[in-house]
Amino acid sequence: MLPIAAVLLAVVFLVSILALLVLIWSISSGQFSMGPGNSSVIFHRDEAGKVEDPASTHRKRDQLQQLLVGSSRYTTPQPPPEEDDPNSRRQSDESTARATRYLLGSACFWLVLGSFFGLAASLKFNFPDWLNQDYEFTFGVFRSLHLNLVIYGWVSMAGMGVCLWLIPRLLKTTLGSDRFALMGGHLWNAGLVLGSLGLFAGKSDGIEWLEFPWKTDLLFAFGGALIGLPILSAIKRRKVKHLYVSVWYIGAAFVWFPFLFIVANLPIYDGVQHAIVNWWYAHNVLGLWITPFGLAAAYYFIPKVIGKPIHSYQLSLLGFWALALFYSQVGLHHLIGGPVPTWLVSLSIVSSVMMIVPVVAVAINHHKTMWGHFAALRLSPTLLFVVSGAIMYTLVSLQGSLQSLRAVNTVTHFTHATVAHAHLGVYGFASFVLFGSIYFIFPRLSGRNWISQRLISLHYALSLIGILLYGGVFFYGGVIQGMQMQDASVPFSQIVADTKPYLWVRTVAGALMTLGHLVFVGHIWWVWYAPKSKRSFVPIAKEEVAR
Amino acid sequence: MRRTIGFIVAAIGILAYATLLLVGVPSLQLDDLELPVEHPSNDEQVNRGREIYIQSGCIYCHTQQPRDVNFGPDQERNWGRFSIPADYVGDRPHLLGTMRTGPDLHNIAARQPSEDWHLIHLYQPRAVLPNSVMPSYQYLFTHVNEVPLGSKEVNVPKNWLPEGAKVIATQEALDLVAYLKSLDHTYSVEQDSSQMP
Numbered sequence: 001m002l003p004i005a006a007v008l009l010a011v012v013f014l015v016s017i018l019a020l021l022v023l024i025w026s027i028s029s030g031q032f033s034m035g036p037g038n039s040s041v042i043f044h045r046d047e048a049g050k051v052e053d054p055a056s057t058h059r060k061r062d063q064l065q066q067l068l069v070g071s072s073r074y075t076t077p078q079p080p081p082e083e084d085d086p087n088s089r090r091q092s093d094e095s096t097a098r099a100t101r102y103l104l105g106s107a108c109f110w111l112v113l114g115s116f117f118g119l120a121a122s123l124k125f126n127f128p129d130w131l132n133q134d135y136e137f138t139f140g141v142f143r144s145l146h147l148n149l150v151i152y153g154w155v156s157m158a159g160m161g162v163c164l165w166l167i168p169r170l171l172k173t174t175l176g177s178d179r180f181a182l183m184g185g186h187l188w189n190a191g192l193v194l195g196s197l198g199l200f201a202g203k204s205d206g207i208e209w210l211e212f213p214w215k216t217d218l219l220f221a222f223g224g225a226l227i228g229l230p231i232l233s234a235i236k237r238r239k240v241k242h243l244y245v246s247v248w249y250i251g252a253a254f255v256w257f258p259f260l261f262i263v264a265n266l267p268i269y270d271g272v273q274h275a276i277v278n279w280w281y282a283h284n285v286l287g288l289w290i291t292p293f294g295l296a297a298a299y300y301f302i303p304k305v306i307g308k309p310i311h312s313y314q315l316s317l318l319g320f321w322a323l324a325l326f327y328s329q330v331g332l333h334h335l336i337g338g339p340v341p342t343w344l345v346s347l348s349i350v351s352s353v354m355m356i357v358p359v360v361a362v363a364i365n366h367h368k369t370m371w372g373h374f375a376a377l378r379l380s381p382t383l384l385f386v387v388s389g390a391i392m393y394t395l396v397s398l399q400g401s402l403q404s405l406r407a408v409n410t411v412t413h414f415t416h417a418t419v420a421h422a423h424l425g426v427y428g429f430a431s432f433v434l435f436g437s438i439y440f441i442f443p444r445l446s447g448r449n450w451i452s453q454r455l456i457s458l459h460y461a462l463s464l465i466g467i468l469l470y471g472g473v474f475f476y477g478g479v480i481q482g483m484q485m486q487d488a489s490v491p492f493s494q495i496v497a498d499t500k501p502y503l504w505v506r507t508v509a510g511a512l513m514t515l516g517h518l519v520f521v522g523h524i525w526w527v528w529y530a531p532k533s534k535r536s537f538v539p540i541a542k543e544e545v546a547r
Numbered sequence: 548m549r550r551t552i553g554f555i556v557a558a559i560g561i562l563a564y565a566t567l568l569l570v571g572v573p574s575l576q577l578d579d580l581e582l583p584v585e586h587p588s589n590d591e592q593v594n595r596g597r598e599i600y601i602q603s604g605c606i607y608c609h610t611q612q613p614r615d616v617n618f619g620p621d622q623e624r625n626w627g628r629f630s631i632p633a634d635y636v637g638d639r640p641h642l643l644g645t646m647r648t649g650p651d652l653h654n655i656a657a658r659q660p661s662e663d664w665h666l667i668h669l670y671q672p673r674a675v676l677p678n679s680v681m682p683s684y685q686y687l688f689t690h691v692n693e694v695p696l697g698s699k700e701v702n703v704p705k706n707w708l709p710e711g712a713k714v715i716a717t718q719e720a721l722d723l724v725a726y727l728k729s730l731d732h733t734y735s736v737e738q739d740s741s742q743m744p
Contacts, residue, residue, distance in 0.1 A: 008572055015564065125680045128672070132685040139682045140604020206601035206640040235551055252558040259562055263570065271635030273577050275643045280569045288562065324558060328565030334645055337618035339630045344573055410618050414610060414647035485647065488620035492650050497678040
């Protein structure tokens with residue numbers, strides 16, 4: 001055993017030194033000195049210094065413009081030199097409209113369904129004798145359906161939809177054909193339907209985050225690749241000289257996902273090795289698939305809405321590579337204290353702590369860009385959701401780094417605190433950013449405005465109170481649970497009894513979030529099917545779409 | 548960064564490096580493990596019960612990995628010695644779990660050898676553990692008026708039963724209990740094996 005560890009240490013050490021040298025080289029040779037000019041690549045010629053939020057009303061947009069342009073901190077960005085056709089953005093949007101609509105529509109469906117399964121699973125802790133006569137309604141089925149439907153149905157499809165829509169905008173080109181993307185969407189949906197039926201039939205693979213039967217997993221691998229193809233081809237046909245940081249995240253995510261998904265599904269692991277692969281995958285799907293979508297969207301929408309480039313562009317590129325390097329190695333902190341090689345756990349703890357680097361880089365960028373403009377949040381629904389998500393990203397990531405430390409981990413491990421942490425990440429960060437993005441995108445997709453600003457505010461309030469209860473109160477309950485578990489004088493049955501009030505808090509939080517989703521999806525439904533007079537009460541002019 | 552190909556290669560390269568470290572090397576290190584001779588061997592019924600354990604989602608609330616005394620008082624709670632990689636050789640899927648809404652089950656057979664207790668507990672956890680939040684797995688049982696010959700009656704306390712009904716265990720319930728009764732890893736191991744480098 002020892003020689004392996006020694007060789008490994010040497011390899012890790014050498015790679016780290018090499019990475020440091022590459023970093024020094026790239027800084028000294030000017031790879032990073034691209035200047036803030038490159039970050040205004042997201043603006044078209046007449047967009048510079050103009051606010052944009054289709055989710056807002058005309059009056060609020062005017063106020064937003066006044067607020068931001070009147071501000072002394074505000075500087076007009078210089079559009080990059082390659083700017084050409086003023087119509088290109090309209091063409092970009094049109095080229096993705098059909099596929100994006102399909103992906104986002106599907107995502108909304110799975111969001112509602114997945115929320116109900118989550119709520120039902122939570123209720124089963126409050127009423128453990130509820131629905132206990134048929135296998136299809138047992139906790140094991142509901143719990144695995146909730147996880148898989150919200151991760152692969154909601155977050156993945158919404159993330160792919162938002163990114164597919166962003167790509168032509170960021171590259172000032174069109175998608176070409178949307179056939180592949182649509183086909184990919186169909187395969188992905190087929191995977192979700194067949195996977196869910198498999199779970200109902202008791203065919204779970206039994207691995208957390210990969211419960212769907214492995215045969216249906218093939219559909220995700222192919223579907224994802226089909227959606228990724230037009231994105232990669234659009235990158236090839238780009239009309240911009242510089243790839244904006246969002247493109248990096250999106251492009252990399254579509255390269256990473258198949259790799260992760262295939263390696264994790266290989267039928268060659270057993271025992272502890274299987275557990276290692278399980279958590280390597282589960283954490284990477286968060287870090288290298290869902291996080292890139294959230295960050296790509298936040299990096300686009302925050303500067304786009306306020307019409308001002310992000311604070312420090314170089315930092316964002318450093319943040320990208322640091323995320324790739326460190327996030328890919330954090331997963332094993334889920335097995336601290338378990339029967340796994342010690343060096344492996346140590347490696348993951350070190351990487352988890354090093355995650356502070358990319359997180360702080362992203363935090364400086366997002367929050368410094370917003371600094372002094374927080375009044376804008378009440379004027380722009382998109383900004384409100386996306387900035388809340390970005391703040392949650394900073395918090396949950398630092399929390400994650402802390403939780404990986406052995407002293408903290410011995411308490412939070414095996415408790416509800418871990419569950420609460422996961423929800424803060426996937427819901428508080430990723431879902432909030434995606435909600436904000438959809439509020440921005442939908443009017444552009446459909447040419448119709450949101451009917452009610454109040455419904456948007458209601459959705460925000462329900463989701464926010466829900467996640468604060470979940471990530472705050474329920475997390476606290478998990479910490480109490482963990483401290484009791486560390487104390488052998490507290491009988492286990494007492495610990496279970498003491499978690500009951502917190503399990504109720506979770507149910508209430510879940511109910512609020514589910515209600516929020518009904519408001520959100522119901523609003524979309526209403527806009528889509530309302531008579532023309534109603535839905536276009538503040539019409540979006542054709543020219544505005546063209547801008 | 549202007550070169551797309553270079554970018555993709557770098558992105559894959561980083562993940563491949565992480566995979567080598569986190570998946571590849573541990574595979575090599577854990578490859579030559581053998582199941583300890585004292586480890587109970589799984590018969591057909593135990594394997595079927597294991598499938599029921601997976602289907603029912605038991606891993607969402609139960610771990611099978613007692614920790615060393617340095618990490619928590621698992622041994623004081625009578626959950627058994629720390630587990631070692633050799634305990635799990637051949638397990639696919641692995642059932643280590645990450646959550647202790649309920650107690651660790653790595654040595655449940657040693658702690659609770661009674662088949663009747665397990666059957667009652669599965670039918671109605673609160674009949675034996677009043678504080679339990681575990682769902683009652685009644686789909687694994689059948690309600691009858693008369694117990695047919697050759698079937699296993701479960702002696703659930705009357706107040707947990709519908710009026711006049713009797714409960715018999717299905718084959719699935721018996722399989723699951725057989726699996727639970729196979730979970731005994733109390734055989735001794737060398738202290739050194741916990742210190743895997």
